[in-house]
Amino acid sequence: MSANGLYRARLLWFDREPDGAEDTEAFHYIEDGAIAVAGGKIVWSGDWADLPAEYSSDDCEDFRPHLIVPGFIDCHIHFPQGQVVASYAGSLLEWLNTYTFVEEQKYGDPDFAEAMAGRFLDMLLAHGTTTAVAYGSVHKCSADALLGAAVSKGMRIIAGKVMMDRNAPEALTDTPQTGYDDTKALIAEWHGKDRVEVAISPRFALTSTEAQMEMAGTLVREHPECLVQTHLSENHREIETVAELFPWSKDYTDVYDHYGLMGPKTLFGHCIHQTPREMERMAESRSVAVFCPTSNMFLGSGLFDLSKMRGTAPETRHAIATDIGGGTNWSMLRTLDEGYKVLNLQGQRYHPLRSFYQATLGNARAIGMDDRIGKLEAGYEADFIVLDKTSTPAMALRAETISTLSEELFLMQTLGDDRAIAATIVSGVTAHRR
Ligand SMILES: [Zn+2]
CATH class of the missing domain: 2.30.40.10 (Urease, subunit C, domain 1)
Structure with missing residues (x-):
């Protein structure tokens, strides 16, 4: 070759x-x-x-x-969830606690993570995905394994270890300091090496203390070169819990805003139930809303409203992604199909040329790499x-x-x-x- x-x-x-x-x-x-x-x-x-x-x-x-x-470019996927796909659960929090938070513990073993990294990237390639923005598990070694495998394959992969220091099993939690230190070490070792980059990855507000959110904000200020990825407004129970955990916040979006996590480099997975105020902040901050249709249908989370994104001034930036393993298929073609149906349910048409634009150059723009891919x-x-x-x-x-x-x-x-x-x-x- x-x-x-x-x-x-x-x-x-x-x-x-x-x-x-x-x-x-x-x-x-x-x-x-x-x-x-x-x-x-x-x-x-x-x-x-x-x-x-x-x-x-x-x-x-x-x-x-x-x-x-x-x-194809997949803007939101979870490396440790290849064997979580197709787990029988009703909704997000049940799915996380019953399957995902159990499975992700395996990725604390560097040998296991390394063995799975090659298989994960091969699965992407077989489905026509050449670039992905991926979450690791909480363990630094999971991100090391994935980024190392991406360098070996010459792939453009952006990944980080998730930061989570509450509302998860002990074996899956870090601390504000170790989450910060591990992310710094990943950036020093991998960011810009061949074609790989590191994403700052607080999992979501529900699994981070205020101290950890502060640390995530510090990382974002210290590393403006890095993408930031997290989840936002996916599920009603999640939104209620975040409101209880951050009682001073105006709404869920305000939590990320407060810690300096919004901006043109931030990818927010889901963005289904946001209010007009939240949408205004999404648009103003040039943050990206990531549409994950197979996941949103599978977990019964709700319907991503593209007309809401287009209705802000300026238009809210958006991307499309599989969200494996809440998502049910690795294929961006299957994802575009489900996306079409989600929008059609709301009376919104999505022309196939637009779909293919989004899965290629559109997603490249969302991650600021449209000058390269x-x-x-x-x-x-x-x-x-x-x-x-x-x-x-x-x-x-x-x-x-x-x-x-x-x-x-x-x-x-x-x-x-x-x-x-x-x-x-x-x-x-x-x-x-x-
Ligand atoms: Zn996700």
């Missing part, structure tokens, strides 16, 4: 969010395209007929008639996937009647899963082949 290569297929990528199929200025679609890669980066892309002689090669990977798009353009990192619209008998049957790009995308998001990923290329290396 080499990080140099030449690929031929249909190509699709976005410059901005499209209004719909007629908004052709928002995206590039090339019927017979070429991508040339060198040193892990795209050095040329365009019409096959225009391929400069210097990039032509006898070694071309010809993926026609399939479609190449930038690798999310496009198939010269200078971008060579992370892309090959999509096959005929990957199952049902898809092949339906595909016979398809005549437009929008129809093809909608078919893939509605019926597709990991079987639709014919290949995944990471840093110019074929990391997965179906």
